[in-house]
Amino acid sequence: MSITKLGRTGGGPASGGGTDLAVRAEGLAKTFGGHRAVDGIDLDVRPGEIFGVLGPNGAGKTTMLRMLATLLQIDAGRAEIFGVDVAGNPHMIRQLVGVTGQYATVDENLTARENLWLFSRLQGIAAPRARRIAVELLGQFDLEEAADRPIAQFSGGMRRRLDLAASLITRPPLIFLDEPTTGLDPRTRGQMWDTIRGLVADGCTVLLTTQYLDEADQLADRVAVIDHGRKVAEGTPDELKTAVGNSALQLVLAEPDEAPTAVEVVRRVLGSDPVLSPEQGRLNVALDQADLAADVLIALRAAGVSISSVSVAKPSLDEVFLALTGHGADGDEEISDTEISDIEISTEENR
Amino acid sequence: MSTMTAPAREAVRAADRVAAARRRVSTGETIVQTLAMAWRALKKMRRNPEQFFDVALQPILFTAMFAFIFGGAIAGDVQSYLPLMIPGILAQTVLTTCMATGTQLREDMEKGVFDRFKSLPIARIAPLAGPMVADLLRYTIAATLTFGMGLVMGYRPGGGAGGVLAAVLLAIITGWSLAWVFTWVGTIARSAQAVQSISMMILFPLTFLSNAFVPVETLPGWLAAFVRINPVSHLVTAARDLANSALVSGEVAWTLLACLIVIAIFAPLSVRSYKRHM
Ligand SMILES: Nc1ncnc2c1ncn2[C@@H]1O[C@H](COP(=O)(O)OP(=O)(O)O)[C@@H](O)[C@H]1O
Ligand SMILES: [Mg+2]
Numbered sequence: 071m072s073i074t075k076l077g078r079t080g081g082g083p084a085s086g087g088g089t090d091l092a093v094r095a096e097g098l099a100k101t102f103g104g105h106r107a108v109d110g111i112d113l114d115v116r117p118g119e120i121f122g123v124l125g126p127n128g129a130g131k132t133t134m135l136r137m138l139a140t141l142l143q144i145d146a147g148r149a150e151i152f153g154v155d156v157a158g159n160p161h162m163i164r165q166l167v168g169v170t171g172q173y174a175t176v177d178e179n180l181t182a183r184e185n186l187w188l189f190s191r192l193q194g195i196a197a198p199r200a201r202r203i204a205v206e207l208l209g210q211f212d213l214e215e216a217a218d219r220p221i222a223q224f225s226g227g228m229r230r231r232l233d234l235a236a237s238l239i240t241r242p243p244l245i246f247l248d249e250p251t252t253g254l255d256p257r258t259r260g261q262m263w264d265t266i267r268g269l270v271a272d273g274c275t276v277l278l279t280t281q282y283l284d285e286a287d288q289l290a291d292r293v294a295v296i297d298h299g300r301k302v303a304e305g306t307p308d309e310l311k312t313a314v315g316n317s318a319l320q321l322v323l324a325e326p327d328e329a330p331t332a333v334e335v336v337r338r339v340l341g342s343d344p345v346l347s348p349e350q351g352r353l354n355v356a357l358d359q360a361d362l363a364a365d366v367l368i369a370l371r372a373a374g375v376s377i378s379s380v381s382v383a384k385p386s387l388d389e390v391f392l393a394l395t396g397h398g399a400d401g402d403e404e405i406s407d408t409e410i411s412d413i414e415i416s417t418e419e420n421r
Numbered sequence: 422m423s424t425m426t427a428p429a430r431e432a433v434r435a436a437d438r439v440a441a442a443r444r445r446v447s448t449g450e451t452i453v454q455t456l457a458m459a460w461r462a463l464k465k466m467r468r469n470p471e472q473f474f475d476v477a478l479q480p481i482l483f484t485a486m487f488a489f490i491f492g493g494a495i496a497g498d499v500q501s502y503l504p505l506m507i508p509g510i511l512a513q514t515v516l517t518t519c520m521a522t523g524t525q526l527r528e529d530m531e532k533g534v535f536d537r538f539k540s541l542p543i544a545r546i547a548p549l550a551g552p553m554v555a556d557l558l559r560y561t562i563a564a565t566l567t568f569g570m571g572l573v574m575g576y577r578p579g580g581g582a583g584g585v586l587a588a589v590l591l592a593i594i595t596g597w598s599l600a601w602v603f604t605w606v607g608t609i610a611r612s613a614q615a616v617q618s619i620s621m622m623i624l625f626p627l628t629f630l631s632n633a634f635v636p637v638e639t640l641p642g643w644l645a646a647f648v649r650i651n652p653v654s655h656l657v658t659a660a661r662d663l664a665n666s667a668l669v670s671g672e673v674a675w676t677l678l679a680c681l682i683v684i685a686i687f688a689p690l691s692v693r694s695y696k697r698h699m
Contacts, residue, residue, distance in 0.1 A: 090435075090436075090439075092435065117435055139540055140539075140540070141536065141539055141540055152435050152436075152438075152439045153439065154439060154442070159444060161443065161444060161445055161446065161542055162439075162442040162443070162444060162542075164540060164541060164542035164543075165438070165441075165442040165443070165542045166435075166438055166439065166442060167540070169536075169537070169540040171533070171536055171537075173533050173536075174533045175533040175534055175536045175537035175540075176533070176534060176537070177461065177532075177534040178532065178534070179461075179464060179465040179468055179469070180461065180464055180465075184464065188457060188460070188461055189537070189541065191453070191454075191457040191460075192454050192457050192458075192538075192541055192543050192547070193541060193542065193543070194450055194453065220468075236537065241433050242433075242438070243433050243434070243435035243438045244435070272432060272433055273432035273433035273434060273435075274433050275435070
């Protein structure tokens with residue numbers, strides 16, 4: 071599998087003073103009992119940017135992040151954070167990185183305020199200042215009212231916010247966010263995005279993982295797409311979308327046998343090949359502009375190819391993966407019916 | 422867009438942070454962190470008071486039960502068995518209490534918040550030692566209830582208040598030290614269930630193969646040999662001497678030495694295994 075380099079943009083924020091990258095990883099790898107969860111990933115995150123790691127479930131995002139955060143041992147390769155070796159100086163790394171995991175990492179037995187107080191005290195902040203920081207963060211994250219309630223009564227979104235607040239106590243220069251918006255409703259998601267942008271405005275660097283193409287698009291300055299523990303593409307969201315098309319025309323042919331003809335027609339009209347989905351008779355056509363869809367459909371009609379279903383959508387993660395790797399986001403060669411309906415649901419969400 | 426950006430805030434500068442970052446945790450920091458963890462454990466105890474049931478119930482039940490079951494058989498009558506038995510129950514309840522340390526640590530470690538503890542720049546021993554500091558409260562409750570129950574049943578310790586306090590203190594120190602064994606079990610076992618079974622296997626020989634409830638002279642030679650080297654026996658003898666005759670015997674020294682050895686072995690083992698667990 072070759073890495074699709076989508077080119078580089080020079081437009082990143084100027085690195086203030088030091089020339090050190092926020093994160094530099096080379097050949098990072100992790101094996102769990104013979105299974106290579108992370109299989110040689112190189113990563114350069116520049117200071118002051120939001121870097122998105124995009125990949126489906128099981129791609130190795132969490133494992134990679136945990137290695138960088140000193141939560142998992144690095145099996146092979148090496149990583150530096152602001153020039154500090156991760157494996158060699160874990161204690162320093164822990165002072166530089168704030169980690170918000172995929173699952174809640176706050177104490178269920180304590181209230182929100184007590185949680186923030188505990189994490190402040192653990193990091194050597196004197197009691198009066200710890201109390202002030204707790205008040206400040208509770209205000210910033212809209213948790214004042216719930217401050218003294220047990221966490222057990224918190225909604226998913228509130229827990230996420232508290233989790234993020236807890237990672238910001240010492241205002242670390244680098245923040246890891248593992249799927250910060252998975253499972254949140256659209257409104258809470260938008261708030262989380264604003265918060266993340268605010269972090270960068272404060273001078274932080276953010277490395278986040280996501281399963282959503284639109285999240286990477288909205289937030290990230292640059293994106294790495296990973297799959298099966300390997301990086302399959304890297305670039306700005308625009309470059310990524312150009313590679314995939316701004317919209318995607320999805321066709322299901324009435325007669326799967328006519329697929330070669332359909333491919334021929336699309337090539338003639340658009341000058342590029344459609345991606346033939348593993349499922350028979352399913353075509354994904356990347357479009358620069360949505361109105362090209364009509365041209366394709368007319369040409370197909372003229373060629374006598376009959377179509378059983380048509381839709382035009384923004385490219386979903388699945389299409390990105392089809393375009394970049396030739397297989398779907400779930401990585402299977404065959405896509406079963408149930409999985410197809412999953413994909414269609416995720417396409418809905420991405421709109 | 423600006424929910425987060427408070428204008429007065431100074432920008433975060435990575436280079437300054439790297440320069441300020443320390444390479445290791447100092448002893449002073451370790452103590453502050455351990456106390457913060459102890460504070461957390463105390464909060465947890467206060468919100469889950471059912472944790473105290475066994476601590477409270479066991480000394481009461483055991484004192485009554487043992488006195489009436491074994492009292493007649495061993496010492497002729499309950500009254501004369503109490504001075505022998507109460508220090509034994511003291512050792513036993515404190516040991517059972519420290520067994521809970523391992524199980525609770527294991528349960529705690531499964532929770533998400535331990536991920537955060539691991540990601541913070543704190544001494545790796547703090548999350549282990551913190552709950553153990555809080556457990557001092559439980560030992561104190563267990564020890565006080567044991568003597569209280571003894572008094573109710575007619576036990577009149579000859580060592581007076583000073584002797585009893587010294588015995589209680591020694592029992593608490595021993596319990597805290599032996600708790601490191603169970604903490605270690607907590608860090609190596611796969612589940613809280615497993616911690617429980619392993620701890621039982623350690624606990625039973627320690628308490629029952631001691632002189633806690635039965636005079637050593639009545640035992641066969643091979644058993645007596647084990648009973649004599651068992652640190653719990655030293656604790657029991659020392660506590661008897663203290664409580665019953667205010668006598669600070671050499672057994673106190675042996676007990677403390679055994680405690681030091683246990684800590685020296687099991688505290689580093691626990692930290693190592695906790696680190697590897699990530
Ligand atoms: N502790 C673990 N033990 C064994 N396998 C693991 C462990 N953690 C993750 N994996 C496996 O590694 C792969 C990558 O997982 P993960 O990093 O969680 O992916 P993602 O976060 O992208 O969903 C998956 O196949 C997962 O099953
Ligand atoms: Mg994950």
